[in-house]
Amino acid sequence: QADIAMYCAKEKGRDNAQFFTPEMASVVTKKFGFESEINEALSLGHFFLVYQPKVFMEKARVLGMEALIRWNHPTKGLISPVEFIPIAEESSLIIKIDEWVIDQTLKQQNIWRDQGLTILPVAVNLSGRHLVSDSLVAYISEKLEHYGIEGRLLEIEITEGILLQDIQRCIEVMAELKALDIKISVDDFGTGYSSLSYLKRLPLDTLKIDQSFVEECDSHIEDTKICETIIHLARNLELTIVAEGVETASQAEMLRSLGCEIFQGYFFHKPMKSHELATLLAKDSVEA
Ligand code: C2E
Numbered sequence: 001q002a003d004i005a006m007y008c009a010k011e012k013g014r015d016n017a018q019f020f021t022p023e024m025a026s027v028v029t030k031k032f033g034f035e036s037e038i039n040e041a042l043s044l045g046h047f048f049l050v051y052q053p054k055v056f057m058e059k060a061r062v063l064g065m066e067a068l069i070r071w072n073h074p075t076k077g078l079i080s081p082v083e084f085i086p087i088a089e090e091s092s093l094i095i096k097i098d099e100w101v102i103d104q105t106l107k108q109q110n111i112w113r114d115q116g117l118t119i120l121p122v123a124v125n126l127s128g129r130h131l132v133s134d135s136l137v138a139y140i141s142e143k144l145e146h147y148g149i150e151g152r153l154l155e156i157e158i159t160e161g162i163l164l165q166d167i168q169r170c171i172e173v174m175a176e177l178k179a180l181d182i183k184i185s186v187d188d189f190g191t192g193y194s195s196l197s198y199l200k201r202l203p204l205d206t207l208k209i210d211q212s213f214v215e216e217c218d219s220h221i222e223d224t225k226i227c228e229t230i231i232h233l234a235r236n237l238e239l240t241i242v243a244e245g246v247e248t249a250s251q252a253e254m255l256r257s258l259g260c261e262i263f264q265g266y267f268f269h270k271p272m273k274s275h276e277l278a279t280l281l282a283k284d285s286v287e288a
């Protein structure tokens with residue numbers, strides 16, 4: 001119980017221990033129960049990936065895709081990453097998940113290549129904790145080699161949080177990723193504690209405009225202006241800009257008029273299973 005109280009105190013972001021309450025017990029049981037279920041799901045193969053295309057609007061052409069994890073739970077059904085990634089991020093479990101995603105993505109590209117399809121870059125989401133860990137770059141380069149996939153076919157999406165927490169380490173790791181020809185995107189741009197200083201210090205390739213700005217970019221002037229500003233910032237810094245969560249023609253038109261040409265969202269494609277993506281690649285892809 002002392003351990004649990006300590007854990008809860010830590011959860012609350014304090015250094016001091018607290019008295020243990022029944023309410024804490026249920027929170028902790030739920031969390032630790034979930035952790036062991038995540039471990040089990042990894043070993044039993046209950047996770048799978050879906051892929052959401054990114055499109056270049058001008059030519060309605062698929063440029064690449066983002067891999068998104070799903071949990072097919074035997075009794076609870078499909079569980080969204082929004083529910084389990086934050087829990088996994090509190091421990092080293094997230095590293096196991098992220099490694100599984102990298103392995104799975106490269107394995108899938110190898111399969112697509114064997115099927116004679118043109119393979120396109122796939123972006124994976126990495127937790128900040130994993131980015132700054134010692135093991136990431138070695139893991140990636142070993143897997144690239146194992147599956148015979150070039151680094152340019154892998155991209156990494158990272159949210160702003162870690163870039164601010166540990167910039168020095170990010171600079172080191174990103175330099176190693178660049179040496180492997182891997183592209184780096186800032187995900188959900190504008191929603192974290194945006195600091196413009198990291199933009200000049202890190203070897204970034206892409207900013208992804210968060211869907212919360214896209215949602216009303218065609219109906220609220222503040223959102224329109226925020227999108228416009230992010231697009232101009234990206235252009236001035238020679239970064240690629242991608243809008244995510246584009247659901248309507250009107251949002252896409254607005255973003256295009258502001259200078260954004262690459263889109264990801266339900267209006268174009270929903271995330272899809274690997275075989276559906278293969279069909280799309282067969283008819284729609286071009287050399288990356
Ligand atoms: P994200 O990386 O920003 O991914 C975009 C999310 O927006 C995805 O939700 C995607 O399905 C959703 N989305 C795409 N287009 C639209 C649209 O037009 N409208 C709406 N309403 N939503 C759209 P998803 O797959 O539930 O993932 C949520 C978050 O979970 C991701 O946000 C990412 O932060 C995290 N995540 C997902 N897969 C992984 C993973 O493999 N590893 C890690 N570490 N995190 C992951």
Ligand code: MG
Nearest residue numbers: 066125157187
């Ligand atoms: Mg992402």
Ligand code: MG
Nearest residue numbers: 187188208244
């Ligand atoms: Mg995002």
Ligand code: MG
Nearest residue numbers: 187188210211
């Ligand atoms: Mg997000």
